[in-house]
Amino acid sequence: MLNIQSIHHVAILTDNYEVCKHFYTAILGFEIIEETYRAERQSYKLDLSVNGKYQIELFSFPDYRERGSYPEAKGLRHLAFAVPDVDTSAAYLQSMQVEVQPVRIDALTGKKFVFFMDPNGQPLELYEM
Template sequence: MKLNRVHHVAIICSDYEKSKTFYMSILGLKMLREVYREERQSYKLDLEVSGLYQIELFSFPNPPERPSFPEAAGLRHLAFEVDNIEEWKEYLISNSIDVESVRIDPYTDKKFMFFSDPDGLPIELYEL
């Protein structure tokens, strides 16, 4: 018995349209399906990441806030693999996204950097 791979990551946002635009238009994720669940007053948007993994973006009325800093207890951050971190850095800056400095992982010598989604969820880009 084993775990095969990560199936999906679920994110609850505070502003559905703003987050939908961010994940689709800025990060370039592809919509698989979008449904509105009347009984929950909630959207559920399934997004594809390069045909491999899925992000479920949810909206709920008045979701409670929680710490989302990389060093807070709980889920640390969402990370995406990229080919060229410098291109991504310039692209994000050109789309008015604040990014941290590119750093080097001391164990792998690979480049990485952080930025945040519209709700402050830390997102890492990691260059392989």
């Protein structure tokens, strides 16, 4: 048995590093742990802290490929973040010119959730705790 303790990080690849860096830091509020430019790869790696508990790695590669199909492609479908109030959080995102889908109710839990996209079109979700 592996004895996995938690998720260490989620990696996201972008084709516009500066726009995504701004989105994840200035809009979503994640703190920068470390930013590295790797000249041999012509790419950035930005390590972000999510509430001091989780980590997102933001990568830029000049030879990225678009997703084969969307959103039902195999692999990561979306990334969800827990928030105390979905309505307030969705209103904040809209005030930052982030397009937000209508708030929905999870039929299984009765909790509110809402989807939006990062600048790459990566589906993100806010889920009310």
